[in-house]
Amino acid sequence: MKKKMIDFILGHYAYWFTIIIMCIGLYGILFKRNLIKKTIGLTIFQSSIVLFYVSIASKWDATVTVLDENIPIENVSNYLNPLPHTLMLTAIVVGVAILGASYALLINIYNRYGTLDEQELLDKIS
Amino acid sequence: MRDRIDSPIVLLGCRLLSPYIMLFGFYVVIHGHYSPGGGFQGGALLGASFLLMRVAGGDEIGRLQLKEHLAKPLAILGVAIYFGTGLLSILLGGNFLDYSFLPIPGMDTEWLRYTGILIIEVGIGLAVMATFIMIYDNMARGEEEDD
Amino acid sequence: MIYAASSLPYRGDPNNLMHAEESMVGSKVIGSYAIQNTYLDARTPNFVTVILGDYRAIDTFGEQLVIYTAGMITFLLLAASKRRKNER
Numbered sequence: 001m002k003k004k005m006i007d008f009i010l011g012h013y014a015y016w017f018t019i020i021i022m023c024i025g026l027y028g029i030l031f032k033r034n035l036i037k038k039t040i041g042l043t044i045f046q047s048s049i050v051l052f053y054v055s056i057a058s059k060w061d062a063t064v065t066v067l068d069e070n071i072p073i074e075n076v077s078n079y080l081n082p083l084p085h086t087l088m089l090t091a092i093v094v095g096v097a098i099l100g101a102s103y104a105l106l107i108n109i110y111n112r113y114g115t116l117d118e119q120e121l122l123d124k125i126s
Numbered sequence: 127m128r129d130r131i132d133s134p135i136v137l138l139g140c141r142l143l144s145p146y147i148m149l150f151g152f153y154v155v156i157h158g159h160y161s162p163g164g165g166f167q168g169g170a171l172l173g174a175s176f177l178l179m180r181v182a183g184g185d186e187i188g189r190l191q192l193k194e195h196l197a198k199p200l201a202i203l204g205v206a207i208y209f210g211t212g213l214l215s216i217l218l219g220g221n222f223l224d225y226s227f228l229p230i231p232g233m234d235t236e237w238l239r240y241t242g243i244l245i246i247e248v249g250i251g252l253a254v255m256a257t258f259i260m261i262y263d264n265m266a267r268g269e270e271e272d273d
Numbered sequence: 274m275i276y277a278a279s280s281l282p283y284r285g286d287p288n289n290l291m292h293a294e295e296s297m298v299g300s301k302v303i304g305s306y307a308i309q310n311t312y313l314d315a316r317t318p319n320f321v322t323v324i325l326g327d328y329r330a331i332d333t334f335g336e337q338l339v340i341y342t343a344g345m346i347t348f349l350l351l352a353a354s355k356r357r358k359n360e361r
Contacts, residue, residue, distance in 0.1 A: 011283030097343035
């Protein structure tokens with residue numbers, strides 16, 4: 001019984017930590033009033049998704065996804081699963097590009113209205 | 127960046143560090159077949175080496191390394207290398223981005239695919255580097271405008 | 274969400290469904306297929322590079338277009354607003 005409990009916690013603690021990081025990012029998006037802080041919350045949310053994908057790719061007693069002649073490739077459990085790593089590699093760079101585009105929008109908003117606070121912006125627009 | 131303090135120590139440190147970051151970026155792009163690395167990571171490192179000089183030395187010293195208007199043609203060149211590789215294999219009778227139809231004589235199918243992956247990694251690295259420089263330059267110029 | 278995460282498979286277990294060699298309907302799983310066949314296909318020891326540049330090459334081309342588009346967005350937004358301000 002106790003062995004089973006320890007196995008359960010060892011198998012799931014990474015998921016719980018990524019969910020905590022995701023909740024921090026969601027709090028930043030929903031409750032902060034400055035638009036820059038909202039963008040930082042979006043980045044934290046995205047990094048939690050990246051951590052989740054990388055954590056589900058792991059196997060115990062496996063090595064990195066580069067071929068070593070001493071380790072046979074016929075046995076699949078010798079190497080990590082390379083597919084989530086590939087997907088996240090592109091997602092990180094696209095995230096940086098999206099961050100640049102959103103900051104360009106924010107600079108334009110600041111040049112036009114002189115503020116980045118959400119409530120003041122709504123008052124000035126209407 | 128209005129009240130920038132000129133510090134020669136910071137500038138000297140960045141001048142010392144920038145070529146090594148650039149060399150490591152080239153290494154990561156070219157050596158991506160045998161170790162963790164590839165176009166995206168190497169392009170980010172190359173862009174970081176240019177941005178370091180721009181952050182430390184301002185516009186005048188940063189422009190000595192890479193001119194501002196050169197960033198857009200480099201990004202277009204990176205996309206064109208990738209797309210040209212795919213188009214070449216269509217013209218020679220294969221599918222889009224099927225590397226085994228590339229016109230390099232004396233190579234097996236496996237080594238042709240190896241070469242094709244290397245070519246498109248270089249294209250990805252160029253595009254990522256130029257895009258990072260483009261984003262930084264435009265943001266710095268847009269911030270100078272509002273006074 | 275934490276309760277929902279309790280029913281996910283154990284992390285790092287090599288017998289998970291996504292680490293298996295064949296899926297439930299009998300087709301190949303791409304991760305295991307890549308581990309076994311990339312060196313024979315492209316003579317490249319790094320599996321991630323082969324998946325990125327060969328098996329999913331069109332997807333990577335789309336990602337590169339997205340990056341280039343983001344750079345052009347910053348150029349158009351900031352440089353165009355500068356030009357408009359100069360005309361005034």
